[in-house]
Amino acid sequence: MFASICRRRLLGTHQILGSGGGTDPLRIILGTFPFTHTYSSSAVADVPNSEPCPATVSYLISCGLSPAGAAVTATSKKIRILSTDNADAVRSLLRDHGFDDDDIVRTVRSAPTILLADPERVILPKIQFFASLGFEPRKLATAPLLLTRSLDEHLVPSIQFLRGVIGSEDDLRLGFCRAPRALLADVEENMRPVVEALRRCGFTDAAISELLVTQMGMLLTSPDRISEVFEQLKAIGMCISDPRFMHCFREMCRLKKDAWLRKLALYQSFGLSESEVLEIFKAQPMILQFGNKNMEKKVRFLLDELKLGTSVIIAHPEILCSGLNECILPRCAVLCVLMREGKIQGGIEMVEALLVDSSVFSERYVLSHADDVPDVVKAYEGEIRFEGFR
Template sequence: MFASFCRRRLLLHIRKISGGGGTNPLQSIPGAIHLAHTSSLTAVSSAPNSELCPATVSYLISCGLSPAAAATAATTQKTRILSTDKADDVRALLRDYGFTDADIVRTLRRAAKLLTADPERVLRPKLAFFASLGFEPRKLAHSPSLLGRSLDKHLVPSIQFLRDTIGTDDQLRVAFHRKPRALTADLDNNMRPAVEALRRGGLAEAAISKLLVIDLGVLMLSPDRISKIFEDLKEIGACTADSRFVYCFDAMCAVKRETWLRKLSLYTSFGLSEGEVFNAFKTQPRILNLADENIEKKVRFLLDELKLGIHDIMSRPVILCYSLDKCILPRCAVLSVLMREGKIQRDVKLPQALLGNSRVFSTKYVFKHADKVPDVVKAYEGKIKFEGFGCNR
């Protein structure tokens, strides 16, 4: 009976759209148009054991999902909306707790089944709980499966464990906002074993708290993986007592060991020793997480265009983490203009001049000279391109 109801809903939807003379948004849904000429539902190839419910797809489209996304959500999540009134109540409840239309679309792409949940008995207590912690709706929308987890058996005990481990609700909130998905980890099978592994590796409680605020996703690593990261960091001389150790650990979490070895080989190909690369990594761990092409492009620019030495570059490895197009090139353009106008010396030390946050650079090199050299503003905004220092250097 429900299949027949779904079929009728889709037929009406198709006829309504066709009558309007526009492009049918259901054309991209496998089997949807075929329903207009057949008496049975068409199975979707991506979910061979599930039937595509046109009424559900139609409702999801009305929520803002694309036809393809609606079909995927309806089939892969085996969603059947039996009551549009209840689904409407769920959406209204989400809005009451601060979800925007974009947040709701993002939520339904990942967890369309929430539309079938009891809004008052099931969803409201969880939304109220997250709201009491200050967790932003837009972050919950990135991991909406949390709204399907048990409040008493998973959410409350997990939050209590994290509160005890991290220290304060403010830090807990920061940690969650950075990696919402980590809260889906099982308390006894993932969270506790991960924290115990960090303790066995030699991290103090304060360092564990800091690490989890930086990357709550560490709780999703296996104890064996955590132990291996400690071993690799020990091999390169990283010390757990160093305040930068947790950043090194976080960087290593994001790459496989073979990736780390490939990055090491790439950096040494520029003439560096392994020891220099290790020291640069310990100073600025993020150089490990840059794409190979990104590393190659920046180093080649700094070597070939700015004539810096590789050892000078790696003594200040943070420069590799700056965007070439959005930061380094505009700053070089500004310095080039100032050299041309005689406002700064031609032998200015580029690494020091290029480094620093945007406020410091703009104050020292842009705003200070903007009245007499208007081109510095254009250069900083990217309207004057950097074409090399030429004879300015």
């Protein structure tokens, strides 16, 4: 009954959204859904001690968690499932709205307390709210606590604020799709202070809109960190008018200061000077997205196995953004097979072969030799591993 009423009211909301009238559809949505956070006490209760409840662990395993993961979740989140009826209803509701098994595992692992929520009174209105805005409900699996946040006190004010900053509904949806967790930020405690900090740094409203669309998670960054990053970029010779500034600023804001210093130290350990590392960062700021162990393994391979030298990396920093297992190793395996069969010479321009577009590499080194050297296909698909050039 409730679901049918919500569907009828949502239909009216969609009509208003598309009508171009002056009425704010969010105000109509506010009158549509109940906002209480009612939880089913018969479904879940606080765990009185640190020992996980066997029945709770068993249920979490049935949700797709590993036995060890289920035990850790039950203990760390301090929940005890006394009745599975409510929890089953929650899972069923999520599936009905596009959540697949992996989404449910992700949801339950990060926010098992969602199994407490009344599916009809608490979860369904939030799913329908996001759907009415054109947001894909299953994206909420990465930030499931949004399904228990108050519509009138949190979600609607957040959307209204972001509309005023971002402007375009399509851009708002795109930003949400990239970082749903950003909507966990509070308007007055997080969102507004972040936007004000960006303005103090000199970002225009258009630049702030672009920044939030590409990285809405910025709303969870502290204003102090934003100012600190801005000053760090100025200190290394970058100004806000530099086309690279936005990209560098965005990537640095993902890191805490000590993490940034550890990355600088890592690159210097390869024999690069601090100024060389900073030039690489300016040219290819995405290198900050890779974990230190991942990057160390990649650079060591380039230096020790391929003998490229640091000067090559400085000249072609984009090579650091290529996946070692996904791109570099399969290509090296192909080249190794072709050298063994005498199809190419050892003096091949290695960097060009590693950086060329995948379709070009496939045509030039795989498809053109597939008939007379079938092993190139196996090498490209990972069936023949690269074991070094001999």
